[in-house]
Amino acid sequence: MTDQADPLAQFSDALVTRAEAAKNAVVAIRLAYERHITGIVWQSEIIVASEQSLPRKDDFELVVAGGSVVTARIAGRDPSTNIAILLLKEKIASPSIAAGEAHTGAVALAIGSDGSGGASARLGIVNVAGGEWHSSRGGLIDRRIVLDLRLARREEGGPVFDAAGAHLGMSTFGPRGRVIVIPTATIERIVPRLLKDGRIARGWLGVALQPVAVPDALRETADQSSGLMVMSVVEGGPAAQAGIVAGDIILSVDGISTHRFRKIAGYFGPDNIGRKADLRLIRSGTVITVQTTIAERPAA
Numbered sequence: 001m002t003d004q005a006d007p008l009a010q011f012s013d014a015l016v017t018r019a020e021a022a023k024n025a026v027v028a029i030r031l032a033y034e035r036h037i038t039g040i041v042w043q044s045e046i047i048v049a050s051e052q053s054l055p056r057k058d059d060f061e062l063v064v065a066g067g068s069v070v071t072a073r074i075a076g077r078d079p080s081t082n083i084a085i086l087l088l089k090e091k092i093a094s095p096s097i098a099a100g101e102a103h104t105g106a107v108a109l110a111i112g113s114d115g116s117g118g119a120s121a122r123l124g125i126v127n128v129a130g131g132e133w134h135s136s137r138g139g140l141i142d143r144r145i146v147l148d149l150r151l152a153r154r155e156e157g158g159p160v161f162d163a164a165g166a167h168l169g170m171s172t173f174g175p176r177g178r179v180i181v182i183p184t185a186t187i188e189r190i191v192p193r194l195l196k197d198g199r200i201a202r203g204w205l206g207v208a209l210q211p212v213a214v215p216d217a218l219r220e221t222a223d224q225s226s227g228l229m230v231m232s233v234v235e236g237g238p239a240a241q242a243g244i245v246a247g248d249i250i251l252s253v254d255g256i257s258t259h260r261f262r263k264i265a266g267y268f269g270p271d272n273i274g275r276k277a278d279l280r281l282i283r284s285g286t287v288i289t290v291q292t293t294i295a296e297r298p299a300a
Contacts, residue, residue, distance in 0.1 A: 018109055018165055019121040025095045025159050028063040028113035029086075031055060036063070038113040038158035040170055044091040046195075048187055050157035050172045051077050051084040064092050067117030076194025080139025080202060082172055082182055083190045097159070099184040100166025102129040102145045107163040110147065110171045110179070112155025124149025124179075126168075134266030138202060142189070145169065145181035203268030203275075204297035205244075206237020211261075212249060214282065221287050227251045228258045242279075242292035249282040268294060 028036040029049055039049040039062065047062065060072050072086035102108075103126060110122040130144035147160070151171055160168045160181050167184050174180035193200055209228040219225055227249040233240045254277050256263055267277075272294050279290045 014163075015109065015121070015123065018161060019111065019119055021095070021165070022109075022111040022121075022159060022161065023117075023119040024065045024093060025097065026065075026111055026113045026119055028115045028117075028154075029054070029157075030061045030063065036113065036115045036154050038111075038155050039086065040157065040159050041092065041094050042085070042097075042187070042191065044094040045088045046075075046191065047072055047086040047088065048157075048170060048191065049084045049086065050170065051079055051082045052172070053153070053156055054084045060086060062086075062088070063113070063115060063117055065117055076198040078139065078190055078194060078200040080135055080137035080200065081141060081186055081190050082135070082139070083170075083187060083194070085191055085194050097167045097184075098165075099188075100162045100164065100168050102126050102143060102162070102168050102181070102183070104129045108147050108149065108168065108181075109161045109163075110149060110151060110155065110158060111161070112152065112158040112171075115154065120152075120155055122149045122151055122155065134262045136262060136265060138262075138265035138268050139200075140186075140266060140269060142183045142185040145183060146174070147171070147179040147181060149179055151179045199299060201270045201273060202297045203270070203273050203294040204237070205239040205268075205292060205294065206234035207239045207244065208232045209250070214249065214251075215285075218282060218285065218287065222251055222282060224251060224257055224259060226259065227282065228261075238292045238295045242290050244279070244281070244290060244292070245283075247283070250279055251282065251287070252280045254278055 027039045029039045037053050039047040042048045062070050072088045075085045075087040077084045106126045112120040114120050125148050127148040128146035133144045169181040169183040208231040210231050212229040214222045230248045273296050275294050
């Protein structure tokens with residue numbers, strides 16, 4: 001039997017071809033101490049990267065395919081979806097990237113930059129391919145895609161492809177170090193808005209919150225065992241204007257229990273800015289309802 005007829009050899013050759021083709025889709029974003037993370041060549045002048053791992057500065061050096069060094073400037077960041085974009089000061093060749101659909105059990109190939117103009121590759125499977133979800137910062141992620149593979153820190157932010165070479169999204173580290181994917185659909189939705197405004201507007205009440213247990217005597221009235229205690233209130237913010245004070249325990253926002261923290265965080269997305277919201281809370285041993293208006297979170 002020849003190698004050409006060997007399914008395993010054919011599979012290996014296909015992976016080599018995919019990895020080779022993906023070299024033009026990644027760049028190394030140089031960090032301090034000779035470290036780097038990976039970015040995706042989204043368009044000829046736009047690089048997409050993992051926001052959580054990108055240092056807070058304006059200008060970066062990037063190593064592109066072949067080893068050339070170019071410069072780029074930060075154009076926008078959205079911590080809630082973990083997407084950042086950089087604008088190159090000179091255009092580079094950009095690959096044609098076709099979006100794919102994740103399926104549980106399917107092969108996934110995560111590509112990273114090796115830091116010198118080449119690529120690294122990680123093979124795994126899609127462990128979970130679920131529906132949309134909200135991050136802890138309230139960003140809407142179009143699909144929950146979890147990968148069963150290991151990823152080095154320098155490879156975070158690279159593209160993830162399926163077996164057919166379709167683009168599933170950007171690799172990143174999620175809770176407890178699991179490798180997740182920010183879907184292509186999310187990147188396509190966020191990038192134009194970052195290009196326009198440099199940020200994604202989010203709703204805000206102007207409070208610092210801490211999970212607490214509801215006092216035993218009030219659990220039946222509150223109809224839940226925990227809430228979010230207001231630890232501090234920003235002067236002049238929406239909560240302060242509504243009369244909310246430190247020590248209040250918020251039970252729900254417009255009927256959404258504070259048990260469901262990610263759903264609460266998602267409620268403060270850009271579409272709800274300016275909307276009036278009813279906050280059910282405990283104050284001085286009594287359950288009351290206070291109405292406030294969701295304002296845009298200050299840029300700072």
